[in-house]
Amino acid sequence: MRTISENKSFGGVQGVYAHQSDSCGCEMTFGLFLPEEAEEHPVPLLWYLSGLTCTHENAMVKAGAQQWAAEYGVAVVFPDTSPRGKGVADDEAFDLGQGAGFYVNATQAPWARHYKMWDYIAEELPRIVTTNFEVDDERQSITGHSMGGHGALTLAMRLQGRFRSVSAFAPIASPTTSDWGRKQFGAYLGPDESLWADHDASLRMRAVGFDGPVLIDQGAKDQFLHLLKPEALAEAMMARRQPGQMRMQPGYDHSYYFVSTFMADHVAFHAENLYAR
Amino acid sequence: MRTISENKSFGGVQGVYAHQSDSCGCEMTFGLFLPEEAEEHPVPLLWYLSGLTCTHENAMVKAGAQQWAAEYGVAVVFPDTSPRGKGVADDEAFDLGQGAGFYVNATQAPWARHYKMWDYIAEELPRIVTTNFEVDDERQSITGHSMGGHGALTLAMRLQGRFRSVSAFAPIASPTTSDWGRKQFGAYLGPDESLWADHDASLRMRAVGFDGPVLIDQGAKDQFLHLLKPEALAEAMMARRQPGQMRMQPGYDHSYYFVSTFMADHVAFHAENLYAR
Numbered sequence: 001m002r003t004i005s006e007n008k009s010f011g012g013v014q015g016v017y018a019h020q021s022d023s024c025g026c027e028m029t030f031g032l033f034l035p036e037e038a039e040e041h042p043v044p045l046l047w048y049l050s051g052l053t054c055t056h057e058n059a060m061v062k063a064g065a066q067q068w069a070a071e072y073g074v075a076v077v078f079p080d081t082s083p084r085g086k087g088v089a090d091d092e093a094f095d096l097g098q099g100a101g102f103y104v105n106a107t108q109a110p111w112a113r114h115y116k117m118w119d120y121i122a123e124e125l126p127r128i129v130t131t132n133f134e135v136d137d138e139r140q141s142i143t144g145h146s147m148g149g150h151g152a153l154t155l156a157m158r159l160q161g162r163f164r165s166v167s168a169f170a171p172i173a174s175p176t177t178s179d180w181g182r183k184q185f186g187a188y189l190g191p192d193e194s195l196w197a198d199h200d201a202s203l204r205m206r207a208v209g210f211d212g213p214v215l216i217d218q219g220a221k222d223q224f225l226h227l228l229k230p231e232a233l234a235e236a237m238m239a240r241r242q243p244g245q246m247r248m249q250p251g252y253d254h255s256y257y258f259v260s261t262f263m264a265d266h267v268a269f270h271a272e273n274l275y276a277r
Numbered sequence: 278m279r280t281i282s283e284n285k286s287f288g289g290v291q292g293v294y295a296h297q298s299d300s301c302g303c304e305m306t307f308g309l310f311l312p313e314e315a316e317e318h319p320v321p322l323l324w325y326l327s328g329l330t331c332t333h334e335n336a337m338v339k340a341g342a343q344q345w346a347a348e349y350g351v352a353v354v355f356p357d358t359s360p361r362g363k364g365v366a367d368d369e370a371f372d373l374g375q376g377a378g379f380y381v382n383a384t385q386a387p388w389a390r391h392y393k394m395w396d397y398i399a400e401e402l403p404r405i406v407t408t409n410f411e412v413d414d415e416r417q418s419i420t421g422h423s424m425g426g427h428g429a430l431t432l433a434m435r436l437q438g439r440f441r442s443v444s445a446f447a448p449i450a451s452p453t454t455s456d457w458g459r460k461q462f463g464a465y466l467g468p469d470e471s472l473w474a475d476h477d478a479s480l481r482m483r484a485v486g487f488d489g490p491v492l493i494d495q496g497a498k499d500q501f502l503h504l505l506k507p508e509a510l511a512e513a514m515m516a517r518r519q520p521g522q523m524r525m526q527p528g529y530d531h532s533y534y535f536v537s538t539f540m541a542d543h544v545a546f547h548a549e550n551l552y553a554r
Binding site: 218225232236239241244245248249250 | 490495497502507508509510511512513514515516518519520521522523524525526527
């Protein structure tokens with residue numbers, strides 16, 4: 001692992017680090033904010049998964065998470081959204097290939113060689129972060145935006161016990177019924193749709209739910225609402241009797257202006273659970 | 278109008294009043310909490326509609342609303358849930374007849390003569406309250422519990438412009454598909470189901486929504502969840518892009534222990550809108 005940069009931020013350190021990834025077979029970069037408390041003892045860890053086209057950097061720069069993470073003494077990790085590099089398969093579309101890993105393990109050519117984002121986020125990066133930094137792997141929560149909201153919800157519901165709470169900003173909530181999902185699952189996972197269901201937050205919510213609280217925010221003027229389908233997730237959350245809440249925020253769109261507005265609420269929500277008991 | 282009782286409460290006055298109702302053709306009783314500020318100037322008004330079996334008294338005694346209404350300087354009116362008296366039609370079931378008006382105008386025998394709860398809540402009682410007390414009819418919001426949540430939501434969505442905000446505790450959310458609704462609409466409105474839709478919060482939400490913010494709380498251990506169907510309302514709110522939020526509260530049941538726990542949030546929510554601009 002090599003350090004690309006470290007900047008003091010809100011009393012803590014915003015670092016960027018790179019490492020050779022076994023899962024993805026390429027060098028991967030991630031951001032990590034450590035609050036001041038990490039100098040003294042391990043701190044709880046919040047995962048922030050980003051959306052289409054993002055690298056590790058977008059949320060780190062634009063989501064405004066550090067202020068609140070510092071206030072609550074929580075670390076935040078900002079992973080990249082796909083494998084990267086010249087030898088890594090790509091597509092001209094912004095929503096497939098590099099920057100669009102969709103948090104799955106690809107099984108289909110040409111993606112299968114590098115696109116193992118599930119393994120990377122679920123197994124490899126947690127090991128690297130907990131080994132190299134003062135974070136407490138017994139106290140983790142997860143959030144994300146858009147494709148990253150999809151990732152956060154599906155990881156949380158499949159890795160039961162790992163995360164104490166899950167939240168999402170404008171998640172891709174029903175990928176098996178949306179052009180944001182069907183295209184990518186077809187490419188990465190192949191045509192057998194029975195293999196897609198585990199990666200659909202609404203289907204997973206309806207089937208098993210999450211063993212902890214859930215917070216979802218969605219902007220009512222989101223230009224991608226027809227692709228996100230929050231109604232499917234809302235219906236599933238209530239049908240499941242899932243502890244949690246879903247909020248439709250009038251006037252907000254899909255941008256980081258939306259994400260940063262509600263970041264304080266999300267970090268406070270996770271901190272409450274991360275510091276419980 | 279005659280005064281049945283007035284008790285000082287949280288610096289204001291909790292009154293109970295009775296009057297001959299033109300709509301219902303019988304004497305009707307209501308509770309009204311006026312905060313201290315009503316001695317000086319008209320105050321905003323929050324409507325609280327009660328559920329099956331309730332009179333004006335249950336919420337007045339058990340919902341804990343006065344503490345928060347006093348804090349924010351808001352009046353709260355607690356209407357009865359049906360016409361009452363010996364000459365008023367009734368049924369042995371707890372969910373039909375007296376105590377179960379369902380906030381509709383009955384058109385069918387034997388109910389049509391007295392059961393005009395829509396007119397009573399939408400027209401007659403507002404006139405009486407605003408004429409006799411220091412309340413500001415330009416600043417009204419509405420909430421309710423169970424059958425009263427159904428009433429609050431349907432009144433708010435049909436009387437657009439009347440209420441600045443609407444909330445509900447465990448509302449009967451889909452009466453046209455539930456035994457809490459089909460039985461009563463059939464009895465009061467007759468078999469033509471096209472006449473029922475205006476009184477179904479989920480259908481109304483999907484069709485027109487509410488011109489203001491919405492807050493819904495539902496207990497996850499509510500013994501009547503299968504009759505309430507919050508999933509229908511959640512799906513409709515998100516499909517409509519309705520500003521607002523819906524929360525599933527783990528461990529809470531259908532009782533006033535649930536209602537009183539979240540009353541502070543609901544009064545604060547309404548106060549924010551009642552005092553805006």
